[in-house]
Amino acid sequence: MGFVNSPPKQVDSNAGKTVRKDFKAFLLQVLRRTRGFLEAQKLPYVAHKACEIYLGETHKVHQAKCRRILRTRLEVNPAQLQRFLHTSVGNDLLGWLARFFHLPGTQNQKHALQDLLLQMAADPDGFSFLSFLRRTPHSIQPNLEQLLITTKQVEWLLKAAEATLEIVRELAAAEAQTLPTIEVAGLPELRRPGPYPVKQFNLRLEAGPQTAGSNWLTQLQVVCYQPDPWPIGPIPVIVQSHGLASAPEDLATYAEHLASYGYFVVAPCHPGSDVEQLRNLLSGNSQEVFQLTEFIDRPLAVRALLDELERQNLSRFEGRLNLSQVGVMGCSFGAYTALALAGADLQFDQLEPACGLTRRNPNISLLLQCQALGLPRQTYDFRDDRIQAVISIDAVGSELFGPQGIAPIQVPVLLIAGNQDVAAPLVLEQVRLFRWLTAPHFYLALMQGKSHIQDMKRLISTLNLQIKTSPEIPSITTEVPFEQYIQAISLAFFNQHLLQREDAEPYLSAAYASAISSPPFAFWLLNQTSRPELDHRLQEWENPIEPRENNGG
Numbered sequence: 001m002g003f004v005n006s007p008p009k010q011v012d013s014n015a016g017k018t019v020r021k022d023f024k025a026f027l028l029q030v031l032r033r034t035r036g037f038l039e040a041q042k043l044p045y046v047a048h049k050a051c052e053i054y055l056g057e058t059h060k061v062h063q064a065k066c067r068r069i070l071r072t073r074l075e076v077n078p079a080q081l082q083r084f085l086h087t088s089v090g091n092d093l094l095g096w097l098a099r100f101f102h103l104p105g106t107q108n109q110k111h112a113l114q115d116l117l118l119q120m121a122a123d124p125d126g127f128s129f130l131s132f133l134r135r136t137p138h139s140i141q142p143n144l145e146q147l148l149i150t151t152k153q154v155e156w157l158l159k160a161a162e163a164t165l166e167i168v169r170e171l172a173a174a175e176a177q178t179l180p181t182i183e184v185a186g187l188p189e190l191r192r193p194g195p196y197p198v199k200q201f202n203l204r205l206e207a208g209p210q211t212a213g214s215n216w217l218t219q220l221q222v223v224c225y226q227p228d229p230w231p232i233g234p235i236p237v238i239v240q241s242h243g244l245a246s247a248p249e250d251l252a253t254y255a256e257h258l259a260s261y262g263y264f265v266v267a268p269c270h271p272g273s274d275v276e277q278l279r280n281l282l283s284g285n286s287q288e289v290f291q292l293t294e295f296i297d298r299p300l301a302v303r304a305l306l307d308e309l310e311r312q313n314l315s316r317f318e319g320r321l322n323l324s325q326v327g328v329m330g331c332s333f334g335a336y337t338a339l340a341l342a343g344a345d346l347q348f349d350q351l352e353p354a355c356g357l358t359r360r361n362p363n364i365s366l367l368l369q370c371q372a373l374g375l376p377r378q379t380y381d382f383r384d385d386r387i388q389a390v391i392s393i394d395a396v397g398s399e400l401f402g403p404q405g406i407a408p409i410q411v412p413v414l415l416i417a418g419n420q421d422v423a424a425p426l427v428l429e430q431v432r433l434f435r436w437l438t439a440p441h442f443y444l445a446l447m448q449g450k451s452h453i454q455d456m457k458r459l460i461s462t463l464n465l466q467i468k469t470s471p472e473i474p475s476i477t478t479e480v481p482f483e484q485y486i487q488a489i490s491l492a493f494f495n496q497h498l499l500q501r502e503d504a505e506p507y508l509s510a511a512y513a514s515a516i517s518s519p520p521f522a523f524w525l526l527n528q529t530s531r532p533e534l535d536h537r538l539q540e541w542e543n544p545i546e547p548r549e550n551n552g553g
Helices: 015-037 043-055 062-070 079-087 089-098 109-122 129-135 145-178 248-259 277-284 295-315 333-342 350-360 367-372 400-405 428-438 456-462 482-497 511-516 528-537
Strands: 075-076 196-206 221-227 236-241 262-269 321-331 387-393 411-416 442-447 469-470 523-527
Touching: 075 079, 079 089, 079 109, 079 248, 079 277, 079 469, 089 109, 089 295, 109 295, 109 411, 145 442, 145 523, 145 528, 196 248, 221 295, 221 411, 236 248, 236 295, 236 333, 248 262, 248 321, 248 482, 248 528, 262 295, 295 321, 295 400, 333 387, 333 400, 333 411, 350 367, 350 400, 367 400, 387 482, 400 428, 411 482, 428 528, 442 482, 482 511, 511 523, 523 528
Parallel strands: 236 262, 236 321, 321 387, 387 411, 411 442
Antiparallel strands: 075 469, 196 221, 221 262, 442 523
16 A cells, blocks of 8 residues: 555544643744734744744754745745636645634635735735735634644655655665676666767647547647667657646657667647646636646547557658557656556546545645546546556656556556655655556656756746745756666666667666766666565555644634
Protein backbone atom coordinates (compact mmCIF):
# COMPACT_ATOMS: atom_id res chain seq x y z
CA MET A 1 0.00 0.00 0.00
CA GLY A 2 1.05 3.61 -0.45
CA PHE A 3 0.72 6.74 1.61
CA VAL A 4 -3.00 6.74 2.27
CA ASN A 5 -5.14 9.76 2.93
CA SER A 6 -7.56 8.10 5.33
CA PRO A 7 -7.50 9.46 8.90
CA PRO A 8 -5.54 7.43 11.42
CA LYS A 9 -7.29 5.89 14.38
CA GLN A 10 -8.23 8.38 17.06
CA VAL A 11 -6.54 7.72 20.40
CA ASP A 12 -7.36 10.98 22.15
CA SER A 13 -7.65 10.94 25.92
CA ASN A 14 -9.14 13.64 28.12
CA ALA A 15 -5.61 14.64 29.05
CA GLY A 16 -4.68 14.99 25.38
CA LYS A 17 -7.71 17.17 24.73
CA THR A 18 -6.79 19.35 27.69
CA VAL A 19 -3.24 19.78 26.39
CA ARG A 20 -4.53 20.80 22.95
CA LYS A 21 -7.02 23.20 24.50
CA ASP A 22 -4.32 24.79 26.65
CA PHE A 23 -1.94 25.03 23.70
CA LYS A 24 -4.59 26.67 21.52
CA ALA A 25 -5.34 29.15 24.29
CA PHE A 26 -1.63 29.91 24.48
CA LEU A 27 -1.45 30.48 20.72
CA LEU A 28 -4.42 32.84 20.87
CA GLN A 29 -2.66 34.84 23.56
CA VAL A 30 0.51 34.97 21.45
CA LEU A 31 -1.47 36.11 18.40
CA ARG A 32 -3.16 38.87 20.38
CA ARG A 33 0.19 40.12 21.67
CA THR A 34 1.75 39.74 18.24
CA ARG A 35 -0.96 41.86 16.62
CA GLY A 36 0.41 44.89 18.41
CA PHE A 37 3.81 44.38 16.85
CA LEU A 38 2.19 43.73 13.49
CA GLU A 39 0.14 46.91 13.68
CA ALA A 40 3.32 48.79 14.56
CA GLN A 41 4.81 47.23 11.40
CA LYS A 42 7.63 45.60 13.35
CA LEU A 43 7.48 42.64 11.00
CA PRO A 44 11.18 41.68 11.18
CA TYR A 45 10.94 41.34 14.97
CA VAL A 46 7.83 39.16 14.73
CA ALA A 47 9.42 36.97 12.06
CA HIS A 48 12.55 36.55 14.15
CA LYS A 49 10.73 35.64 17.36
CA ALA A 50 8.14 33.38 15.70
CA CYS A 51 10.79 31.29 13.97
CA GLU A 52 12.99 31.22 17.06
CA ILE A 53 10.17 29.97 19.29
CA TYR A 54 8.82 27.43 16.81
CA LEU A 55 12.13 25.92 15.65
CA GLY A 56 14.25 26.35 18.76
CA GLU A 57 17.87 27.34 19.16
CA THR A 58 19.24 24.17 17.55
CA HIS A 59 17.86 24.90 14.07
CA LYS A 60 19.62 28.11 13.02
CA VAL A 61 19.57 27.30 9.29
CA HIS A 62 15.87 26.44 9.38
CA GLN A 63 15.23 29.61 11.40
CA ALA A 64 16.82 31.69 8.64
CA LYS A 65 14.66 30.00 5.99
CA CYS A 66 11.59 30.49 8.18
CA ARG A 67 12.29 34.22 8.55
CA ARG A 68 12.78 34.60 4.79
CA ILE A 69 9.42 32.97 4.15
CA LEU A 70 7.58 35.11 6.70
CA ARG A 71 9.18 38.33 5.46
CA THR A 72 8.96 37.65 1.71
CA ARG A 73 6.84 40.36 0.14
CA LEU A 74 4.81 39.93 -3.04
CA GLU A 75 3.63 42.54 -5.49
CA VAL A 76 0.87 41.03 -7.62
CA ASN A 77 -1.20 42.52 -10.41
CA PRO A 78 -4.69 42.76 -8.82
CA ALA A 79 -6.48 42.09 -12.12
CA GLN A 80 -4.47 38.94 -12.79
CA LEU A 81 -5.02 37.74 -9.22
CA GLN A 82 -8.77 38.33 -9.49
CA ARG A 83 -8.96 36.38 -12.76
CA PHE A 84 -7.11 33.46 -11.18
CA LEU A 85 -9.28 33.44 -8.05
CA HIS A 86 -12.40 33.24 -10.24
CA THR A 87 -11.23 29.97 -11.85
CA SER A 88 -12.11 26.51 -10.59
CA VAL A 89 -8.55 26.02 -9.33
CA GLY A 90 -8.55 29.45 -7.69
CA ASN A 91 -11.89 28.76 -6.03
CA ASP A 92 -10.55 25.50 -4.61
CA LEU A 93 -7.46 27.29 -3.34
CA LEU A 94 -9.64 29.89 -1.61
CA GLY A 95 -11.59 27.06 0.00
CA TRP A 96 -8.35 25.57 1.31
CA LEU A 97 -7.15 28.92 2.69
CA ALA A 98 -10.54 29.80 4.19
CA ARG A 99 -10.33 26.84 6.55
CA PHE A 100 -7.65 28.67 8.51
CA PHE A 101 -10.12 31.37 9.64
CA HIS A 102 -13.39 31.78 11.52
CA LEU A 103 -15.67 34.51 10.23
CA PRO A 104 -18.57 36.02 12.18
CA GLY A 105 -22.14 35.00 11.43
CA THR A 106 -22.86 33.32 8.13
CA GLN A 107 -20.44 35.38 6.09
CA ASN A 108 -19.04 33.55 3.06
CA GLN A 109 -15.47 32.77 4.04
CA LYS A 110 -14.13 32.40 0.52
CA HIS A 111 -15.59 35.69 -0.67
CA ALA A 112 -14.31 37.52 2.40
CA LEU A 113 -10.85 36.05 1.93
CA GLN A 114 -10.88 36.91 -1.77
CA ASP A 115 -11.79 40.52 -1.01
CA LEU A 116 -9.00 40.73 1.57
CA LEU A 117 -6.41 39.32 -0.84
CA LEU A 118 -7.46 41.69 -3.62
CA GLN A 119 -7.29 44.67 -1.26
CA MET A 120 -3.78 43.71 -0.27
CA ALA A 121 -2.76 43.17 -3.91
CA ALA A 122 -3.88 46.73 -4.65
CA ASP A 123 -1.66 48.08 -1.86
CA PRO A 124 1.57 49.57 -3.30
CA ASP A 125 3.52 47.82 -0.54
CA GLY A 126 2.23 44.41 -1.61
CA PHE A 127 1.76 41.74 1.03
CA SER A 128 3.59 39.09 3.00
CA PHE A 129 2.39 36.44 5.40
CA LEU A 130 2.93 38.76 8.35
CA SER A 131 1.39 41.81 6.69
CA PHE A 132 -1.59 39.60 5.87
CA LEU A 133 -2.02 38.95 9.60
CA ARG A 134 -1.63 42.66 10.32
CA ARG A 135 -4.34 43.63 7.84
CA THR A 136 -6.78 40.90 8.76
CA PRO A 137 -9.81 42.45 10.52
CA HIS A 138 -10.23 41.66 14.22
CA SER A 139 -13.55 40.01 13.38
CA ILE A 140 -11.68 37.28 11.49
CA GLN A 141 -10.17 34.84 13.97
CA PRO A 142 -7.66 32.11 13.11
CA ASN A 143 -8.80 28.49 13.14
CA LEU A 144 -6.05 27.20 15.41
CA GLU A 145 -7.19 23.60 15.11
CA GLN A 146 -6.65 23.70 11.36
CA LEU A 147 -3.40 25.64 11.66
CA LEU A 148 -1.98 23.06 14.05
CA ILE A 149 -3.09 20.17 11.84
CA THR A 150 -1.57 21.73 8.73
CA THR A 151 1.67 22.47 10.57
CA LYS A 152 1.88 18.83 11.61
CA GLN A 153 1.14 17.72 8.05
CA VAL A 154 3.95 19.83 6.63
CA GLU A 155 6.31 18.57 9.33
CA TRP A 156 5.34 15.00 8.44
CA LEU A 157 5.88 15.66 4.74
CA LEU A 158 9.36 17.12 5.28
CA LYS A 159 10.44 14.28 7.56
CA ALA A 160 8.98 11.63 5.26
CA ALA A 161 10.85 13.15 2.30
CA GLU A 162 14.13 13.04 4.23
CA ALA A 163 13.50 9.45 5.29
CA THR A 164 12.56 8.41 1.75
CA LEU A 165 15.72 9.98 0.33
CA GLU A 166 17.88 8.05 2.78
CA ILE A 167 16.04 4.78 2.13
CA VAL A 168 16.37 5.16 -1.65
CA ARG A 169 20.07 5.94 -1.25
CA GLU A 170 20.63 2.78 0.78
CA LEU A 171 18.57 0.57 -1.53
CA ALA A 172 20.33 1.93 -4.61
CA ALA A 173 23.69 1.17 -3.01
CA ALA A 174 22.50 -2.37 -2.29
CA GLU A 175 21.32 -2.80 -5.89
CA ALA A 176 24.65 -1.52 -7.21
CA GLN A 177 26.56 -4.10 -5.15
CA THR A 178 24.74 -6.94 -6.92
CA LEU A 179 26.07 -5.80 -10.31
CA PRO A 180 29.57 -5.55 -11.76
CA THR A 181 31.26 -2.20 -11.16
CA ILE A 182 30.41 0.22 -13.95
CA GLU A 183 33.50 1.77 -15.51
CA VAL A 184 32.08 4.90 -17.10
CA ALA A 185 35.33 5.54 -18.96
CA GLY A 186 34.88 2.24 -20.78
CA LEU A 187 31.33 2.93 -21.96
CA PRO A 188 30.01 5.23 -24.67
CA GLU A 189 28.92 8.50 -23.05
CA LEU A 190 25.12 8.71 -23.23
CA ARG A 191 25.09 12.22 -21.78
CA ARG A 192 26.64 13.58 -24.97
CA PRO A 193 24.73 14.12 -28.23
CA GLY A 194 24.53 11.14 -30.55
CA PRO A 195 25.94 10.75 -34.08
CA TYR A 196 22.96 12.19 -35.99
CA PRO A 197 22.36 15.87 -36.69
CA VAL A 198 18.79 16.83 -35.77
CA LYS A 199 16.29 18.43 -38.11
CA GLN A 200 13.33 20.20 -36.47
CA PHE A 201 10.09 20.95 -38.28
CA ASN A 202 6.41 21.53 -37.52
CA LEU A 203 3.40 19.50 -38.61
CA ARG A 204 -0.25 20.48 -38.63
CA LEU A 205 -2.39 17.37 -38.51
CA GLU A 206 -6.12 16.87 -38.72
CA ALA A 207 -7.53 15.63 -35.42
CA GLY A 208 -9.60 12.49 -34.96
CA PRO A 209 -13.35 12.19 -34.34
CA GLN A 210 -14.95 13.87 -31.36
CA THR A 211 -15.40 11.71 -28.28
CA ALA A 212 -18.07 12.01 -25.58
CA GLY A 213 -16.98 14.50 -22.94
CA SER A 214 -14.23 15.87 -25.17
CA ASN A 215 -13.65 19.40 -26.40
CA TRP A 216 -11.84 18.10 -29.46
CA LEU A 217 -10.02 20.36 -31.87
CA THR A 218 -9.89 20.06 -35.63
CA GLN A 219 -6.11 20.43 -35.97
CA LEU A 220 -3.08 19.33 -34.01
CA GLN A 221 0.13 21.37 -33.88
CA VAL A 222 3.17 19.10 -33.58
CA VAL A 223 6.89 19.83 -33.26
CA CYS A 224 8.98 17.05 -34.84
CA TYR A 225 12.63 16.15 -34.27
CA GLN A 226 14.13 13.96 -37.01
CA PRO A 227 17.59 12.37 -37.22
CA ASP A 228 19.13 13.70 -40.44
CA PRO A 229 19.98 11.70 -42.46
CA TRP A 230 17.48 8.98 -41.65
CA PRO A 231 19.03 5.89 -40.05
CA ILE A 232 18.76 2.60 -41.91
CA GLY A 233 15.81 0.43 -40.91
CA PRO A 234 12.61 1.16 -38.96
CA ILE A 235 12.81 4.34 -36.88
CA PRO A 236 11.51 4.16 -33.29
CA VAL A 237 8.99 6.90 -32.42
CA ILE A 238 8.80 8.83 -29.14
CA VAL A 239 5.85 11.07 -28.24
CA GLN A 240 6.42 13.88 -25.75
CA SER A 241 3.61 15.39 -23.67
CA HIS A 242 4.29 18.74 -22.01
CA GLY A 243 3.00 19.88 -18.63
CA LEU A 244 0.45 22.44 -17.48
CA ALA A 245 1.19 26.02 -18.59
CA SER A 246 4.00 24.63 -20.71
CA ALA A 247 4.82 24.05 -24.39
CA PRO A 248 6.43 21.35 -26.55
CA GLU A 249 9.64 23.38 -26.67
CA ASP A 250 10.09 22.97 -22.91
CA LEU A 251 11.06 19.33 -23.50
CA ALA A 252 13.19 20.11 -26.56
CA THR A 253 16.45 19.25 -24.77
CA TYR A 254 15.34 15.66 -24.34
CA ALA A 255 13.76 15.47 -27.81
CA GLU A 256 16.92 16.64 -29.54
CA HIS A 257 19.03 14.21 -27.52
CA LEU A 258 16.88 11.22 -28.43
CA ALA A 259 16.72 12.28 -32.09
CA SER A 260 20.51 12.51 -32.21
CA TYR A 261 20.56 8.79 -31.39
CA GLY A 262 18.15 7.84 -34.17
CA TYR A 263 14.70 8.31 -32.62
CA PHE A 264 11.92 10.25 -34.34
CA VAL A 265 10.37 12.46 -31.67
CA VAL A 266 6.98 14.16 -31.98
CA ALA A 267 5.76 16.72 -29.45
CA PRO A 268 2.10 17.76 -29.78
CA CYS A 269 0.79 20.96 -28.25
CA HIS A 270 -2.09 20.51 -25.79
CA PRO A 271 -3.91 23.83 -26.33
CA GLY A 272 -6.35 23.47 -23.44
CA SER A 273 -3.56 23.35 -20.86
CA ASP A 274 -0.54 24.96 -22.51
CA VAL A 275 1.23 28.25 -21.85
CA GLU A 276 -1.17 30.15 -24.13
CA GLN A 277 -4.14 28.94 -22.10
CA LEU A 278 -2.73 30.50 -18.93
CA ARG A 279 -1.64 33.65 -20.75
CA ASN A 280 -5.20 34.01 -22.00
CA LEU A 281 -6.49 33.62 -18.46
CA LEU A 282 -4.17 36.31 -17.11
CA SER A 283 -5.12 38.69 -19.93
CA GLY A 284 -8.85 38.11 -19.46
CA ASN A 285 -9.42 36.00 -22.58
CA SER A 286 -10.09 32.72 -20.80
CA GLN A 287 -11.89 31.76 -17.61
CA GLU A 288 -9.92 28.69 -16.49
CA VAL A 289 -6.34 27.68 -15.70
CA PHE A 290 -6.92 24.69 -17.96
CA GLN A 291 -9.89 23.15 -19.71
CA LEU A 292 -11.57 20.33 -17.81
CA THR A 293 -11.67 18.20 -20.96
CA GLU A 294 -7.87 18.07 -21.03
CA PHE A 295 -8.03 14.92 -18.88
CA ILE A 296 -9.66 13.35 -21.95
CA ASP A 297 -8.23 15.38 -24.82
CA ARG A 298 -4.56 14.89 -23.93
CA PRO A 299 -4.43 11.10 -24.35
CA LEU A 300 -6.86 11.29 -27.28
CA ALA A 301 -4.57 13.80 -28.99
CA VAL A 302 -1.66 11.38 -28.76
CA ARG A 303 -3.77 8.54 -30.14
CA ALA A 304 -4.97 10.77 -33.00
CA LEU A 305 -1.37 11.80 -33.69
CA LEU A 306 -0.26 8.17 -33.96
CA ASP A 307 -3.22 7.38 -36.21
CA GLU A 308 -2.27 10.24 -38.52
CA LEU A 309 1.41 9.23 -38.58
CA GLU A 310 0.32 5.74 -39.62
CA ARG A 311 -1.75 7.21 -42.45
CA GLN A 312 1.13 9.41 -43.61
CA ASN A 313 3.97 6.97 -42.96
CA LEU A 314 4.31 5.87 -46.59
CA SER A 315 3.55 9.17 -48.30
CA ARG A 316 5.47 11.56 -46.05
CA PHE A 317 8.06 9.37 -44.31
CA GLU A 318 8.63 6.62 -46.93
CA GLY A 319 7.49 3.97 -44.46
CA ARG A 320 10.43 4.57 -42.12
CA LEU A 321 8.49 5.00 -38.87
CA ASN A 322 8.00 2.01 -36.57
CA LEU A 323 4.61 2.77 -35.04
CA SER A 324 4.06 -0.61 -33.43
CA GLN A 325 6.50 0.09 -30.59
CA VAL A 326 6.13 3.70 -29.45
CA GLY A 327 7.54 5.35 -26.35
CA VAL A 328 5.95 8.25 -24.47
CA MET A 329 7.75 10.82 -22.32
CA GLY A 330 5.49 13.09 -20.26
CA CYS A 331 6.18 15.77 -17.68
CA SER A 332 3.77 16.63 -14.83
CA PHE A 333 0.31 16.80 -16.49
CA GLY A 334 2.06 15.13 -19.41
CA ALA A 335 3.08 12.32 -17.05
CA TYR A 336 -0.62 11.76 -16.36
CA THR A 337 -1.08 11.59 -20.13
CA ALA A 338 1.68 9.01 -20.50
CA LEU A 339 0.36 6.79 -17.70
CA ALA A 340 -3.20 6.95 -19.10
CA LEU A 341 -1.96 5.87 -22.53
CA ALA A 342 -0.06 3.01 -20.89
CA GLY A 343 -3.32 1.71 -19.42
CA ALA A 344 -3.88 3.55 -16.13
CA ASP A 345 -7.58 4.00 -15.35
CA LEU A 346 -9.28 7.01 -13.75
CA GLN A 347 -10.73 5.98 -10.38
CA PHE A 348 -13.39 8.44 -9.26
CA ASP A 349 -14.06 6.35 -6.14
CA GLN A 350 -10.41 6.89 -5.16
CA LEU A 351 -10.35 10.57 -6.12
CA GLU A 352 -13.55 11.78 -4.45
CA PRO A 353 -12.66 11.01 -0.81
CA ALA A 354 -9.13 12.30 -1.34
CA CYS A 355 -10.53 15.58 -2.61
CA GLY A 356 -12.82 15.73 0.40
CA LEU A 357 -9.65 16.11 2.46
CA THR A 358 -7.50 17.89 -0.10
CA ARG A 359 -8.11 21.33 1.35
CA ARG A 360 -6.25 20.07 4.42
CA ASN A 361 -3.64 18.00 2.59
CA PRO A 362 -0.11 19.21 1.74
CA ASN A 363 -0.25 17.69 -1.78
CA ILE A 364 -0.60 20.83 -3.92
CA SER A 365 -1.06 18.79 -7.11
CA LEU A 366 -4.52 17.83 -5.86
CA LEU A 367 -5.63 21.29 -6.98
CA LEU A 368 -5.16 19.91 -10.49
CA GLN A 369 -6.18 16.29 -9.89
CA CYS A 370 -9.46 17.13 -8.14
CA GLN A 371 -10.71 19.08 -11.13
CA ALA A 372 -11.33 15.69 -12.77
CA LEU A 373 -14.36 15.27 -10.50
CA GLY A 374 -16.14 17.57 -12.96
CA LEU A 375 -15.90 14.95 -15.71
CA PRO A 376 -18.87 12.75 -16.61
CA ARG A 377 -18.73 9.66 -14.37
CA GLN A 378 -18.04 6.91 -16.85
CA THR A 379 -15.31 4.43 -17.68
CA TYR A 380 -12.52 5.96 -19.74
CA ASP A 381 -10.16 3.70 -21.66
CA PHE A 382 -7.17 5.60 -23.04
CA ARG A 383 -4.87 2.60 -23.44
CA ASP A 384 -3.07 2.43 -26.77
CA ASP A 385 -1.38 -0.89 -27.55
CA ARG A 386 1.20 0.89 -29.69
CA ILE A 387 2.63 2.38 -26.49
CA GLN A 388 5.33 -0.01 -25.28
CA ALA A 389 7.30 2.08 -22.76
CA VAL A 390 6.65 5.32 -20.85
CA ILE A 391 8.75 7.84 -18.96
CA SER A 392 7.02 9.95 -16.33
CA ILE A 393 8.80 13.10 -15.12
CA ASP A 394 7.47 14.75 -11.93
CA ALA A 395 4.28 12.71 -12.17
CA VAL A 396 0.90 13.77 -10.83
CA GLY A 397 -1.90 11.23 -10.58
CA SER A 398 -1.70 9.26 -7.35
CA GLU A 399 -5.30 10.11 -6.48
CA LEU A 400 -6.54 10.19 -10.07
CA PHE A 401 -5.52 6.55 -10.47
CA GLY A 402 -4.87 5.01 -7.06
CA PRO A 403 -3.50 1.46 -6.72
CA GLN A 404 -6.38 -0.06 -8.68
CA GLY A 405 -5.99 2.36 -11.57
CA ILE A 406 -2.20 1.94 -11.82
CA ALA A 407 -2.27 -1.87 -11.69
CA PRO A 408 -3.39 -2.40 -15.34
CA ILE A 409 -0.13 -0.87 -16.66
CA GLN A 410 1.98 -3.74 -17.97
CA VAL A 411 4.56 -1.90 -20.08
CA PRO A 412 7.93 -0.71 -18.69
CA VAL A 413 7.71 2.55 -16.73
CA LEU A 414 10.47 4.94 -15.65
CA LEU A 415 9.42 7.43 -12.95
CA ILE A 416 11.75 10.44 -12.66
CA ALA A 417 11.43 12.52 -9.49
CA GLY A 418 13.12 15.17 -7.36
CA ASN A 419 13.18 15.43 -3.60
CA GLN A 420 12.44 19.18 -3.66
CA ASP A 421 9.22 18.94 -5.66
CA VAL A 422 6.74 21.10 -3.74
CA ALA A 423 3.95 20.95 -6.34
CA ALA A 424 3.87 17.13 -6.59
CA PRO A 425 5.61 15.90 -3.43
CA LEU A 426 7.84 12.87 -3.86
CA VAL A 427 6.31 10.81 -1.04
CA LEU A 428 2.72 11.56 -2.04
CA GLU A 429 3.08 11.16 -5.79
CA GLN A 430 6.04 9.44 -7.47
CA VAL A 431 6.91 7.05 -4.63
CA ARG A 432 3.29 5.97 -4.28
CA LEU A 433 3.06 5.30 -8.02
CA PHE A 434 6.29 3.29 -7.92
CA ARG A 435 4.94 1.15 -5.08
CA TRP A 436 1.68 0.47 -6.93
CA LEU A 437 3.15 -0.59 -10.29
CA THR A 438 2.87 -4.28 -11.16
CA ALA A 439 4.53 -4.28 -14.60
CA PRO A 440 7.42 -6.69 -15.20
CA HIS A 441 9.88 -3.75 -15.39
CA PHE A 442 9.64 -0.40 -13.63
CA TYR A 443 12.13 2.10 -12.23
CA LEU A 444 12.40 5.12 -9.93
CA ALA A 445 15.08 7.70 -10.75
CA LEU A 446 15.52 10.16 -7.88
CA MET A 447 17.53 13.37 -8.08
CA GLN A 448 18.58 15.29 -5.00
CA GLY A 449 17.83 18.99 -5.27
CA LYS A 450 15.50 18.72 -8.26
CA SER A 451 12.22 20.65 -8.02
CA HIS A 452 9.05 20.71 -10.12
CA ILE A 453 9.86 24.13 -11.57
CA GLN A 454 13.60 24.52 -12.00
CA ASP A 455 13.58 28.14 -13.20
CA MET A 456 10.77 30.16 -11.61
CA LYS A 457 11.97 33.48 -13.06
CA ARG A 458 11.78 32.06 -16.58
CA LEU A 459 8.27 30.72 -15.97
CA ILE A 460 7.05 34.10 -14.66
CA SER A 461 8.48 35.82 -17.73
CA THR A 462 7.03 33.25 -20.15
CA LEU A 463 3.53 33.59 -18.70
CA ASN A 464 3.63 37.40 -18.68
CA LEU A 465 2.84 37.08 -14.98
CA GLN A 466 3.06 40.48 -13.31
CA ILE A 467 4.50 39.55 -9.95
CA LYS A 468 7.53 40.72 -8.01
CA THR A 469 9.05 39.34 -4.85
CA SER A 470 11.19 41.01 -2.24
CA PRO A 471 13.78 39.64 -1.88
CA GLU A 472 13.89 38.74 -5.56
CA ILE A 473 13.78 35.14 -6.71
CA PRO A 474 17.45 34.24 -7.19
CA SER A 475 18.66 33.43 -10.67
CA ILE A 476 20.10 29.99 -11.32
CA THR A 477 23.87 30.47 -11.27
CA THR A 478 25.02 26.93 -10.49
CA GLU A 479 25.05 24.46 -13.34
CA VAL A 480 22.94 21.49 -12.31
CA PRO A 481 23.23 18.05 -13.95
CA PHE A 482 19.52 17.12 -13.95
CA GLU A 483 19.08 17.47 -17.72
CA GLN A 484 22.11 15.28 -18.36
CA TYR A 485 20.84 12.65 -15.93
CA ILE A 486 17.47 12.58 -17.69
CA GLN A 487 19.06 12.53 -21.15
CA ALA A 488 21.22 9.53 -20.27
CA ILE A 489 18.66 7.48 -18.35
CA SER A 490 15.81 8.09 -20.81
CA LEU A 491 17.99 7.05 -23.75
CA ALA A 492 19.08 3.90 -21.90
CA PHE A 493 15.46 3.13 -20.97
CA PHE A 494 14.13 3.39 -24.52
CA ASN A 495 17.16 1.57 -25.95
CA GLN A 496 16.48 -1.38 -23.69
CA HIS A 497 12.67 -1.51 -23.69
CA LEU A 498 11.84 -0.32 -27.22
CA LEU A 499 14.86 -1.57 -29.16
CA GLN A 500 15.76 -4.49 -26.85
CA ARG A 501 19.43 -3.56 -27.11
CA GLU A 502 21.58 -5.68 -24.81
CA ASP A 503 24.22 -2.96 -24.54
CA ALA A 504 21.66 -0.70 -22.79
CA GLU A 505 21.38 -2.85 -19.67
CA PRO A 506 24.54 -1.59 -17.89
CA TYR A 507 23.25 1.99 -18.19
CA LEU A 508 19.82 1.24 -16.78
CA SER A 509 21.17 0.35 -13.36
CA ALA A 510 21.83 1.72 -9.89
CA ALA A 511 25.54 1.25 -10.55
CA TYR A 512 25.51 3.55 -13.59
CA ALA A 513 23.43 6.18 -11.79
CA SER A 514 25.97 6.11 -8.97
CA ALA A 515 28.85 6.38 -11.44
CA ILE A 516 27.54 9.58 -13.05
CA SER A 517 26.08 11.05 -9.84
CA SER A 518 27.49 14.49 -9.07
CA PRO A 519 26.90 15.52 -5.43
CA PRO A 520 25.37 17.63 -4.01
CA PHE A 521 22.96 16.86 -6.88
CA ALA A 522 23.03 13.13 -6.28
CA PHE A 523 21.34 10.64 -8.60
CA TRP A 524 19.92 7.24 -7.65
CA LEU A 525 18.05 4.58 -9.61
CA LEU A 526 15.92 1.73 -8.26
CA ASN A 527 14.24 -1.04 -10.20
CA GLN A 528 11.29 -3.27 -9.35
CA THR A 529 13.45 -5.66 -7.28
CA SER A 530 13.78 -3.02 -4.54
CA ARG A 531 10.05 -2.38 -4.25
CA PRO A 532 9.34 -4.99 -1.48
CA GLU A 533 12.10 -3.61 0.74
CA LEU A 534 11.00 -0.04 0.02
CA ASP A 535 7.47 -0.99 1.08
CA HIS A 536 8.79 -2.49 4.30
CA ARG A 537 11.03 0.46 5.14
CA LEU A 538 8.29 3.03 4.50
CA GLN A 539 5.65 1.40 6.68
CA GLU A 540 6.22 3.85 9.53
CA TRP A 541 5.48 6.72 7.12
CA GLU A 542 2.19 5.32 5.82
CA ASN A 543 -0.27 7.85 7.28
CA PRO A 544 0.12 11.61 7.08
CA ILE A 545 -1.57 13.40 9.97
CA GLU A 546 -5.17 14.00 9.01
CA PRO A 547 -7.68 16.40 10.54
CA ARG A 548 -10.57 15.48 12.73
CA GLU A 549 -13.92 16.54 11.40
CA ASN A 550 -14.24 18.97 14.30
CA ASN A 551 -13.29 22.40 13.00
CA GLY A 552 -13.72 24.15 16.27
CA GLY A 553 -11.13 26.76 17.15
